Amino acid sequence: MKYQIVCVFIGAILALNAQGGDNGNDSVVTPTQMHSLESKSRNAKNIDEKRESADALYAFAKTVFQGEGNSNISRPELAAITCESYTRYLMAATSPVDSASNSIAALELALSAVDKSPLPPASLNVSPPEGSPGVFASGMDPKNIQDPKVKAEYELRIARNNQAIAESNNRIRLQHGIDELKEAIGNVIQGSDVPVSTSFKSLIQQSHLPSEIKADLLKDSKR
Amino acid sequence: VQWDPALPSTITSTFSSTAYVNVTSSDPALCGNPGRVNIGTVTWNLSPSEITSQCVATTPADRTRTTIGVGEVVNLSLTPAPSCGSVTWTLSGVGTLSGTTYTAPDRAGSATITADAGCGCGKWTKTFSIIEPSGAQFTKSGGDKHINGWTSAGFLANVTILPTSVSFYAIQIKEDSVAPTGTSGDWAGIGNHAEGSWISVNADNTLPAQDHINSKGGPGAVPGGYTWAIPWRYHVGSGTGYIFSTQNHVFSADNAGTATQSKAGVSTAAIPLNAASTDWPF
Numbered sequence: 001m002k003y004q005i006v007c008v009f010i011g012a013i014l015a016l017n018a019q020g021g022d023n024g025n026d027s028v029v030t031p032t033q034m035h036s037l038e039s040k041s042r043n044a045k046n047i048d049e050k051r052e053s054a055d056a057l058y059a060f061a062k063t064v065f066q067g068e069g070n071s072n073i074s075r076p077e078l079a080a081i082t083c084e085s086y087t088r089y090l091m092a093a094t095s096p097v098d099s100a101s102n103s104i105a106a107l108e109l110a111l112s113a114v115d116k117s118p119l120p121p122a123s124l125n126v127s128p129p130e131g132s133p134g135v136f137a138s139g140m141d142p143k144n145i146q147d148p149k150v151k152a153e154y155e156l157r158i159a160r161n162n163q164a165i166a167e168s169n170n171r172i173r174l175q176h177g178i179d180e181l182k183e184a185i186g187n188v189i190q191g192s193d194v195p196v197s198t199s200f201k202s203l204i205q206q207s208h209l210p211s212e213i214k215a216d217l218l219k220d221s222k223r
Numbered sequence: 224v225q226w227d228p229a230l231p232s233t234i235t236s237t238f239s240s241t242a243y244v245n246v247t248s249s250d251p252a253l254c255g256n257p258g259r260v261n262i263g264t265v266t267w268n269l270s271p272s273e274i275t276s277q278c279v280a281t282t283p284a285d286r287t288r289t290t291i292g293v294g295e296v297v298n299l300s301l302t303p304a305p306s307c308g309s310v311t312w313t314l315s316g317v318g319t320l321s322g323t324t325y326t327a328p329d330r331a332g333s334a335t336i337t338a339d340a341g342c343g344c345g346k347w348t349k350t351f352s353i354i355e356p357s358g359a360q361f362t363k364s365g366g367d368k369h370i371n372g373w374t375s376a377g378f379l380a381n382v383t384i385l386p387t388s389v390s391f392y393a394i395q396i397k398e399d400s401v402a403p404t405g406t407s408g409d410w411a412g413i414g415n416h417a418e419g420s421w422i423s424v425n426a427d428n429t430l431p432a433q434d435h436i437n438s439k440g441g442p443g444a445v446p447g448g449y450t451w452a453i454p455w456r457y458h459v460g461s462g463t464g465y466i467f468s469t470q471n472h473v474f475s476a477d478n479a480g481t482a483t484q485s486k487a488g489v490s491t492a493a494i495p496l497n498a499a500s501t502d503w504p505f
Contacts, residue, residue, distance in 0.1 A: 052411045083425065091324040122432035124398065124419065127504035128439075130370070135413050135440040135475065138377070141400070144414030158417075165420045166504075169395070172423040176392055180296060181277050184324070187298055193324065 008185050029064055031073050034081065041085040047092055051099050054085040058102050061109055076170040079113035082106045083177030090184040097196045104203050105186060110178050111210070115171065122164035128154045225259070239266040275302045276325075276351040280390035282427040290352045291327050294393025294459035299323045301338045301347060308340030316346065317318055317353060327353040329459035356457055358385045358468045361487040364433060368491075371500040374445040374476045376484035376491045377437025379505060382430040390427050391457075395421040399454040399466070409440060409446020410474065416451040421458070423447075435505060436472065436486045444480030444496055448473070 037060055041053035061082045064073055086103040090096050096103070125139035132147040142158070145151040185204075188195050204217050226240045242262040278286045279296040291297060300309055300323060314320035317332035325336060335350045361380040368377040384391050398419040406413070425431055438449075451472040458464030476482040480496030 047399075088321070089455065091321040094322070119431070124422065124432055124434035125436065127377075127435050127437055130439075130504060133442060135409050135438070135445060137413055137438040137472075138414075138435045139398070139416050139419070139453075139472070140413060141415045141417040144412065164418050165422050165432065172392075172425065172431065173296070176426075179281075180279055183296075183298060187323065191300065205426040 002066065028074060029060070034060065034073055034078055038085070040221075041081075041088065044088070047089070050085075050089040050092055054082070054089045054106075055087045055102055056107050056110075057082045061106070065109060065112070066146055074166075075113045076115065076174040079106075079110040079172040080170065080177035083110045083174075084108050085183045087177070087180045090181075090188055092212060093188075095121040095192065095196055096188055100196075100200050100203050102210070103181070104200070104207050105180065107181050107185065107213075108140070108208055110174060110181070111213070114188050120160075120164040122161055122168050126154070126157045126161045129157070151211045162183060182213065182217065189217065224262070227273060237266065241262055242273055243263075253398055254416040264282060272301050272303055272305050272340075272345060272347060272413065273431045274336060274347050275300050275353075278390065280392050280426050282390055283388060288389070289350065290354060290389055292389035292391045292393065292481040293327055293329050293331070293353060293355050293457075294326045295353075295390060296393075297325045297327075297351065299325060299336060299338075299349070301340075303307060305340040305345050308345070311339045311341065313339070316410075317350075325351065327351070329462075330465070331355045340346045354386070354389060355465070356384050356386075356396070357392055359383065359396075359455060359470060359487060361434070361470075361489040363489050367494060368437060368501045368503055368505055369482075369494045369498050370439060370441075372443070372501045373439055373441035374443070374482050374496060375437065375439040375441070375503070376474070376482040376494045377435070377439075377503070377505070378484065378489070378491055380433055380434045380436060380486065380489060384428040384430070386430070387428050390395045390426050392426040393459050394457045395419045395423050395464075396455055397464075398454055398458045398470075401451050401453050403449040403451055406447070406449040408476075409445050410438075410447040410476075413449050416453055416472065425486075434486070437503075437505070438474035438482070438484055439503075440476070441480070444478060446474070446476050446478045446480070448475030492500075 037057045042055060044050040045051050061078050064078055065075065065077060083106060086106050089099060090103060127138045128136040128140065128145060129150055132150050142151050142155050185200065189200050201218060204214055225243045227243065229242055230240055241264045243259040244262055245259050247257045247259055276287060277298050278288065278291060308396050312320060312323055314336055315335060316334035317328045318334045319326045332353050333350060335348055337346060337348045339346045360383045364379040364381050369375050400418040401416050403413055422430060422432060453468055453470050453472055454466045455468040456464045456466050470487045472486045474484050483493050484491050
């Protein structure tokens with residue numbers, strides 16, 4: 001089984017390198033690669049594919065988080081996708097012991113991606129700038145602004161707002177991903193046979209997870 | 224066998240009793256007196272099993288609720304576990320069941336989960352109602368906004384997706400593009416409301432971004448008005464999603480330039496042209 005995991009890991013790295021080679025730079029990882037791996041996880045047809053695709057995403061995430069790839073990938077988004085992938089696997093697996101280590105490591109990685117700094121302000125609708133005569137409204141189509149300077153400034157504000165919304169979305173998605181993976185790991189501990197449950201408990205105790213999360217995952221009450 | 228205490232005719236809950244066997248002896252030393260041997264105590268634990276469920280979303284506080292939002296995830300268990308059989312979980316209705324985890328679909332519906340222990344050991348069911356968002360509640364944040372000398376009115380609003388009896392953490396919402404209606408005066412030139420971006424909803428159904436709602440014409444008095452009846456759309460994960468609500472953005476101004484702006488039923492006061500300026504744009 002260990003041999004299989006190693007093969008999956010190496011296969012994932014080779015696949016990433018092959019995709020990275022498309023643009024002539026093996027060290028570059030792209031959002032396209034991330035979404036391709038996400039798609040494989042979402043469309044996995046059986047339990048083995050679910051595990052392999054989750055492990056491949058984790059290997060990819062480690063590459064990005066260790067800075068080995070010069071990427072423009074959003075770390076919160078990647079961490080969220082990795083959590084979601086392991087959650088899908090753990091929910092479906094009857095004996096997920098082979099991925100115990102990686103799923104807990106993925107949770108650690110996701111927690112390291114949580115950004116508690118203030119978000120840039122985002123709004124549902126953006127106000128056009130002041131300046132020129134006419135009629136204006138928040139949320140109006142920039143096409144209807146005649147003054148090119150005002151129009152350009154408004155479009156810039158919309159672009160900045162879209163960026164802020166994307167960042168907000170990624171943070172929310174990451175938090176959901178963490179919550180669901182914690183729940184899935186907790187269910188494995190509570191609902192699996194003793195060897196699987198013991199394996200997860202042992203790995204959690206040895207992990208670098210925050211003590212309150214360890215306590216939550218290891219608590220005896222039925223989740 | 225004698226039971227002490229005696230067995231009732233029906234055992235409906237946990238019940239313990241000790242069993243004794245009467246013995247007699249021909250040993251003259253016992254004078255033929257009977258004795259009894261304590262065989263042991265038996266406990267019947269007839270607490271009925273039931274399917275318990277826990278929503279992953281921690282808001283609303285009742286995580287055992289059976290009415291859930293589209294896309295919500297619920298963990299199931301059979302408690303206490305039946306003493307015999309092997310439990311098989313099945314789903315009838317909408318959504319997906321993976322192991323003991325149920326995920327609601329992106330549309331309203333009903334789902335019944337069955338836990339079957341097999342071999343006559345018992346079968347239990349639980350039914351969930353899945354609901355879609357029904358609307359949005361706007362709450363004004365701060366005061367009315369205005370620019371002195373311009374026909375202008377606006378406000379900031381916090382937005383909550385309804386109903387709050389479930390969590391819509393799995394959805395994103397956005398505003399569609401729409402042409403204005405009821406236009407008059409120079410406001411006929413306001414054009415369409417532009418399509419917005421998909422924005423994720425917090426677990427408590429609040430939006431992480433405020434809505435900026437305003438109209439401004441001028442300088443001077445610009446009488447007239449317009450309405451954008453803005454379709455609100457949601458999706459779960461991806462796709463074009465579904466329209467679930469319409470929020471009316473309505474502006475009007477009189478000949479003196481006194482302006483009123485509203486959205487989703489929340490409105491500014493009528494703000495005169497010469498009222499003092501506030502922060503604008505906001």
